Amino acid sequence: MEAIQIRMREYPGAGPARAVWALTHDPLRPIADGEILVAIDTISIDPGMSGWITNKRSYMPPVKPAGVMRAFGVGEVIESKSGGFAAGDWVSGFTGVQTHGVFREERLRKIDTSIAPPVKFLSGLGMTGFTGYFGMSDIGEPQEGETVVVSAASGAVGSIAAQVAKHSGARVIGIAGGPDKCAYLLDELGLDGAIDYKQGDVAEALARACPDEIDLYFDNVGGETLEAVLSLMRYQGRIVVCGAISQYGDFAGAQGPANFMSVVTHSLTIRGFTMRDYMHRVPEALGWLIPAWKEGRLKMREHLVEGIEKFPDAYEMIFRGENHGKLLLKIS
Template identity: 45%
Template structure:
């Protein structure tokens, strides 16, 4: 019997918040692998804010998803057929599998993982792209020093939660900005942040003055907009701002809101640097080993928010932009 593959293909460029009709949910026969290809049964998919940017037409750090193409997504799965010498049936792998039940891809694009060392969803979060983003963005761009104050926005999300924990491991004082009492309680009482600011119920600028009396040495920005502007008012001398994302702006239907307090960079001799994790791809393995060591030692905690059912993809993705996820948002395919 021919296996059937269910998949989401991009049907239209979204305007504002994506909606289900921006994708087509289709089925087609599973394609068997050709030379040097591998057929993977997708088990878990990574849902990330960056996916919204990939749906837009225009120049960026990565080519946009083409209309009628399978929606791009990182995933982990199991090899069910291989014509590549490095992979065999039963291997667990990570790669850009797309939002689909089965993926036939070039073997060179896959990386073996081991669910005996960590559950597969962890390879989409702390030991995956979000973790690599946190590791290199903080350590290579932010360059925190022991005793310095690190502030991170989106602090309960997949990237922000890891940034704060690494900063603590490196001996920094950490303040997280998150939305809601539950998230603020989580980052302080479970992840070990020194303080939390609830942007939904607190005046962020006032709270930053309270929690960062000597200024912010490193600000790791995942949200942009008004919160970035507030952080700019509290910079310490020679502060470093890491521009990782701007989730508050991704679904805007008007021009992106830029920082109005940027002159603080001049006054405080500070820097603002954008980072793209793909620039550090040749060092992922080293970072993963160190982070796996922290996990094993209990210094680093991981949390996945898992939703089941590939057919829920359009609605589940929106949890990111509504602030409804806690930790790494993962879609369990079946």
């Protein structure tokens, strides 16, 4: 049996972006004791991938040249020499962008497909859901009556964070790109306001939407949006930094906001995080996310691209904001 993979030829540089990727075919080795062979069904396309292919210090080591591209995925066990897994089990974890893989048993966790379809464990019941849940509930701690702003609010993480804040009793304003995404925030997620960053001045729109200033900002974007929010933060407000997709194209040259002294003058608290800080608490997140989804209190949607060969297209889509919901790549 062979596997098909997407490999990173070399770190991105001055050459064509597509030249980074290579589609390869390699035979699968026999599995050893404590290993499982997995047929990978679907993988997650995430903004953080751009950091994984940058040879800079980050929360995870970079993918090495010629290595299989890192990705979080779900798949079915087709052969096992592990006491914890049997053929037919579904698993999730860092599978990489490939059709099949041999993994140590401790690298993957079993998922219960009787609860939800496998793709949901890459969406609101997976890493993006956990990120939005912990970032908002544990770090942001929204309170009833507060004004909360979430950027990239129609995205996989932002939509969960916004709904968590809404369920806390906060007044929630989402920022998204385009009328369809803004309509989704209002009509489907039930937010109190939506700002289209593609239409007009974001700072002016925020000032209109937040006349009493902003208590809590959940940042997925950075850049000019963060700068606009800083000018409207309430005294002793909180900022949760989950990502900065506007800066991902140039990690080395990323710039901070010009009005950063607002952090001092308004005694603001800024805290960043990654899911590495919370992996030991995943059952806690599922304890909230699963009932909320089953009862209809939590909405999630997926945008599916099909075919492993479409990985470069899907990767570029997410940075152009073309996905509507959690962007996934169907492998098989």
